[in-house]
Amino acid sequence: MARHSVVAVALAGALALAGCSGAKVGDSSSGSGSGDCGAFNIAVNPWVGYEANAAVLAHVAEKELKCKVTKKDLKEEVAWQGFGTGEVDAVVENWGHDDLRKKYIDEQKTAVSAGSTGVKGQIGWYVPPWLAKEHPDITDWNNLNKYADLFKTSESGDKGQLLDGDPSFVTNDEALVKNLNLNYKVVYGGSETALITAFRQAEKDKKPVIGYFYSPQWLLNEIKLVKVKLPEYKAGCDADAEKVACDYPDYDLDKIVSKKFADANGPAYNLVKNFKWTNEDQNTVAKYIAEDHMSAADAAKKWVDANPDKVKAWIAKA
Amino acid sequence: MAAVALHRGTPRKTVIVAGIVAAWLLLWLLFRNLATLPLDASALTPLHRWVNDLNDAIGASRNTNPLFLYFFNEIRLVIDELVTFIQALIAQSGFGRPVPVIGWLGVVALAGYVSLAIAGWRQALLAVAGFTFLGLQGLWAESMDTLSLTLAAVLISLLFGIPLGIWAGLNDRVNRIITPALDFMQTMPTFVYLAPLTLFFLIGPASATIATLIYAAPPAIRITAHAIRSVPHETVEASESLGATTKQTLTKVLLPSARGTIVLGINQTIMAALSMVTIAALIDAPGLGKTVVKALQTLDVGTAFNAGLAIVVLAIVLDRVTTAAAARRATASRPVLIGGGVATLVAIYFSYTYLWAAEFPSEAEIGSSIRRGTTAATEWVQDNLPVITGGFKDFTTTVFINPLQALLSESPWWLVAAVVVALSFVIGGVRSAVTSAVCLGLLVATGLWQDSMITLAATLVATVLVMVLGVVFGVWMGRSRRADRIIRPVLDAGQVMPAFVYLVPFLALFAASRFTAIIAAVVFAAPVAIKIIADGVHNVSPTTVEAATALGSSGWQTITKVQLPMARRALTLAANQGLIYVLSMVVVGGLVGAGALGYDVVAGFSQGQLYGKGLAAGVAIVVLGVMLDRLTQAAAKRWDQQEVRSGKA
Secondary structure, three states: HHHHHHHHHHHHHHHHHOOOOEEEOOOOOOOOOOOOEEEEEEEEEHHHHHHHHHHHHHHHHHHHOEEEEEEEEEEOOOOOOOHHHOOEEEEEEEOOOOOOHHHHHHHHOEEEEEEEEEEEEEEEEEOHHHHHHHHHHHHHHHHHHHHHHHHOOOOOOOEEEEEEOOOOOOHHHHHHHHOOOOOOOEEOOOOOHHHHHHHHHHHHOOOEEEEEEEEEEOOOHHHOOEOEEEEOOOOOOOOOOOHOOOOOOOOEEEEEEEEHHHOOOHHHHHHHHHOHHHHHHHHHHHHHHHHHOOHHHHHHHHHHHOHHHHHHHHHOOO | OOOHHHHHHOOOHHHHHHHHHHHHHHHHHOOOOOOOOOOOOOOOOHHHHHHHHHHHHOOOHOOOOOOHHHHHHHHHHHHHHHHHHHHHHOOOOOOOOOOOOOOHHHHHHHHHHHHHHHOHHHHHHHHHHHHHHHOOOOOOOHHHEEEEEEEHHHHHHHHHHHHHHHHHOOHHHHHHHHHHHHHHHHHHOOHHHHHHHHHHOOOOHHHHHHHHHHHHHHHHHHHHHHHHHOOOOHHHHHHHOOOOOOHHHHHHHHHHHHHHHHHHHHHHHHEEEEEOHHHHEEOOOOOHHHHHHHHHHOOOHHHHHHHHHHHHHHHHHHHHHHHHHOOOOOOOOOOHHHHHHHHHHHHHHHHHEHHHHHHOOOOOHHHHHHHHHHHHHHHHHHHHHHHHHHHHHHHHHHHHHHHHHHHHOOEEEHHHHHHHHHHHHHHHHHHHHHHHHHHHHHHHHOOOOOHHHHHHHHHHHHHHHHHHOOOOHHHHHOOHHHHHHHHHHHHHHHHOHHHHHHHHHHHHHHHOOHHHHHHHHHHHHHHHHHHHHHHHHHOOOOHHHHHHHHHOOOOHHHHHHHHHHOHHHHHHHHHHHHHHHHHHHHHHHHOOOOOOOOHHHHHHEEEEEEEHHHHHHHHHHHHHHHHHHHHHHHHHHHHHHHHHHHOOO
16 A cells, blocks of 8 residues: 555656756746726627727737726626726727617716727628629519518518527617518527528528628628618608618717726727727728637737838827 | 326316317417517517616616625625635636646646545546646636636535525425525526626626526525435434434435435536536636637637537536545545645646646647537538428428417417416316416516417427437436446536537528527437436336336336336426426527527617516516426326325225
């Protein structure tokens, strides 16, 4: 029995000898964020476009302004809630969200807008490119009833299926179908994943699908989905949710920051306020992340290194 | 279960049930699509608006409310401290060090040593191999974060859960009070309370831990209570007649006899905690869940699977070690323990001091091969199978789901309510009828009647599938240890592999549909039913089985006449848990095309103005769960009594 422990001790001794070489913990200390910038808590909402914005901002704040950046992965609702509890400083791509604006900017006064990101958002109904090519007139809503049979599925019964997806965003689709007298049924896919899978498969296997989608979105780099023309949007045509019979408005995607963060008026706040780029810029970074499988941080670095002028403009004005 | 009970009921009852169903069909034809209480996806009721206002008011008063300032804050501080402490030990930089106190070598050694000490050599090897594998996957840091959170949640769950379970096992009244609370915790979708949790406990480890333990504690409590209850009365009576005090009976008789089953409860708690990893990631919980969520944004199934696999590995190691620890008392000899202890300390010292032992070397890596392999496999499946699977989906939907859904959701609400109350009365008497009536009333009150009926149809189909699988595989595993060994890891994988990982291929195979949601629910719920039935069948006393065999029973007869009836308590528990697990997947179903209540909850989590509706949908899911649960239990009880009676005859 005693032999066991002898063996074990000998083994441990051998390990000890073997271990006595190599770098020690704490040998090289990398200087982490310091300077007058302080802490910068940036919310990261769960979609790639947002992540592109956040990664670039975080990179610049960390490398140029020496802030101590903390990225927090949060859903929109939770992120906005964080303005009040002091845990979130900035949301850097906001799609409208009038309800949240009303609650946190107007009522609780814990958040303020920090201006446009320069990215334009668009929502609508899309079909895969092969379908638009085969039936060019399908991209006009007036002809949709003619093709309703094409879009029948096990879920839509004898009507055409209009696949709705991500519940994160307002949809008027049920009202639209009713008010435009379309012979379609809205089927709630329930997630972006469901939409992307459906569109990918549709394009590859030449299957007909029509569904709710939006741009900018990384999938559009891979598949050029075609937008279906709905009756033109005019200011106020979507005022009554029940009676909507027009297209979705274009969104100016903006930034929201906590009131405290704005009042402190530090370098990080000025960076967020001045941050502005284009759909193309965002798509580039989103492509690095989604298709080239780079980490968000590496993708941001690559873009920042290639666009020093744009970055300079964001910091210079501080 | 209901069906089983009815078949065994008196012929008169069968006729009554058939009569009720026939009347339902007839009236359905007459009143179809009248008074179905539908509600559009974006429409709200006054109740939903009221909940929204209430939620806003609570949020706005956060900084002045003493309940927040003193009560919730204190809880948050304690839990935050606990989690941060564990993280600093094994997962993240802390105590002024750039790396955790114990590096990978130390953690692997420690895992091996603890397993050796409490469970034996085999488990020690498994633990070492498993933990090393996590490092090889390139996910060491993430895995340790997940392990820290899980350990914290499980520790707190057990701290409160085991005593509560024992109490509920001993005291009927406590059991009656606690059961609805547990049902609520297990079936109320996490999405409903995730956002409020961060309001109460802020964004951080505390909220993630609490979200996890709300879901993970109930199995420990329930199964502990069940275990205490299942100890034969004769044993307890014998102990009491020998003059043992209540305390002595508890510690010397009840707990030792219930030990095996209590451990099953602990295992289920661990599994449940690990199954929450992805959802907790939505409120910034660190670890593997984040990897899965991020990968899903770009539909990177390979990366998601690699992270999911790490969760499965963690689950299997924790499960096997705890199970073995419960089964055996004698462990490794003293010298081995001392020697192992010294070696572990040396390893911990290395991992504290040297970089190579602190951070897992990135050169040794198999994660990228796993990612590539999975991606290739998924692509093959998605390219080649949808033709077959799509047809299967269409067939099942037309033959099973659509008719059931049409009957439930296109009947007037009063007709469905009357039928359910009548059936409840036939099955369980006045008590059941009253319970069902109250539940149905609540469903109407939520304003989501039609959505509830659509979800109910899918739930019933899924539960039937779960029980079919449960009986088939459970009996097989209960009768053959080898089958058990091979199938069990697959079941563990089904329980803890995040649904998000397999949703992408499922969506490709079956499109966004109710059927996809049902399959996802079955994958998650069948394992628990199978395990419980296997446990029940295995525990049927061998002498009884031998006696049956000796009397010339065939294998089939032994199963149907001896093993299944003797394991009927396990069958009841399996149906009950299977149902509850199916309901806990309703929300995931909402993400893949099930619509109805699941979608309402998801939308409520994502859009402020739908919060109240999401909460109402969550309540509707709970109410459905309670109603179905009570009905199956009443049916099972009746079956139990009949068996006892016919056994005596």
